[in-house]
Amino acid sequence: MQNKIWKKLLQRRIIRRIYLERMGEPLIYNLASAYIFLFGSVRQKIEYDCIPRNGYAYCILAAADAAKKHGIGRLTLIEFGVAAGAGLLNICSIATQVTGETGVEFDIVGFDSGEGMPPPVDYRDHPEKYFTGDYFIGEKKAALLDLLPSNAKIYYGAIADTLKQAETEIDSVIGFIAIDVDYFSSTRESLRVLDWDPSRYLSSVLMYFDDVQEADDNEYCGELLAIKDFNQRSEMRKITPVNYLSKLRFFKNAFWHGQIYYAHVFDHRFRSNEYNKARGRKPTFLTNPYL
Numbered sequence: 010m011q012n013k014i015w016k017k018l019l020q021r022r023i024i025r026r027i028y029l030e031r032m033g034e035p036l037i038y039n040l041a042s043a044y045i046f047l048f049g050s051v052r053q054k055i056e057y058d059c060i061p062r063n064g065y066a067y068c069i070l071a072a073a074d075a076a077k078k079h080g081i082g083r084l085t086l087i088e089f090g091v092a093a094g095a096g097l098l099n100i101c102s103i104a105t106q107v108t109g110e111t112g113v114e115f116d117i118v119g120f121d122s123g124e125g126m127p128p129p130v131d132y133r134d135h136p137e138k139y140f141t142g143d144y145f146i147g148e149k150k151a152a153l154l155d156l157l158p159s160n161a162k163i164y165y166g167a168i169a170d171t172l173k174q175a176e177t178e179i180d181s182v183i184g185f186i187a188i189d190v191d192y193f194s195s196t197r198e199s200l201r202v203l204d205w206d207p208s209r210y211l212s213s214v215l216m217y218f219d220d221v222q223e224a225d226d227n228e229y230c231g232e233l234l235a236i237k238d239f240n241q242r243s244e245m246r247k248i249t250p251v252n253y254l255s256k257l258r259f260f261k262n263a264f265w266h267g268q269i270y271y272a273h274v275f276d277h278r279f280r281s282n283e284y285n286k287a288r289g290r291k292p293t294f295l296t297n298p299y300l
């Protein structure tokens with residue numbers, strides 16, 4: 010296992026990524042991150058991008074912090090597109106660490122066909138990039154299911170069908186949704202998860218989109234088109250990038266910043282003066298040094 014992880018870290022692609030993202034950053038941040046990697050808290054490790062799948066880790070911690078503010082003690086984290094399960098197992102591990110840091114607990118839900126990529130519907134699914142049957146897990150499925158902790162579950166089948174079942178079964182507030190289903194058509198189906206009653210979500214759900222960062226990704230195909238399609242059809246829910254994320258991070262060159270979005274739930278009860286008044290919110294007064 011350790012061998013496999015080292016082999017992955019030593020791939021040319023990964024070394025290039027670390028070089029691009031980290032080596033141009035101030036030495037002081039790199040030294041601090043080495044110290045934090047060894048001795049830091051989970052929150053510090055996430056701040057310094059020391060946890061595998063930094064984007065997922067950032068979102069899960071941010072969702073837990075938001076949940077705590079509203080007295081929510083349990084959240085659902087979703088990944089659409091599980092394949093061999095590397096991302097889902099990362100979510101499980103991050104969730105355990107974030108529970109230790111914040112006290113918020115998690116249910117983890119994955120969706121996958123179990124058969125690899127379905128046939129593309131048309132050019133909008135990028136048939137030039139993806140191929141029917143890509144990412145088929147084969148006989149390793151049983152091993153993946155064995156590795157899942159008791160708070161995690163995978164729905165196998167077409168997302169258009171399994172999401173309907175999940176709607177009746179998911180029973181904690183949704184705080185994070187990762188989309189890694191590559192196609193426009195599959196992303197559009199996945200985004201139906203945002204059509205449920207507003208009480209099913211945080212008022213802003215953290216989202217990760219895997220396939221919006223390639224040089225040729227565009228709003229006429231794939232995940233970017235599905236985001237546009239969702240925003241056009243949905244009046245009270247909109248998906249937008251998290252503003253100024255790079256400026257607020259130590260390691261500003263990280264690729265994942267451009268993959269993080271919010272699904273804003275504008276019809277959520279948290280977004281009202283009445284709700285906030287009931288929680289003790291009072292008018293804010295600004296001081297003015299000139300008065």
Ligand SMILES: C[S@@+](CC[C@H](N)C(=O)[O-])C[C@H]1O[C@@H](n2cnc3c(N)ncnc32)[C@H](O)[C@@H]1O
Pocket residue numbers: 088089090091092093094095096097120121122123124125126127143144145166167168169189190191192194195198
């Ligand atoms: C790129 S892989 C996911 C990789 C995974 N997130 C990881 O971290 O390794 C995409 C997966 O999406 C699944 N998928 C795509 N469209 C789907 C659909 N309409 N219904 C169910 N699964 C779908 C495929 O089965 C495939 O396993």
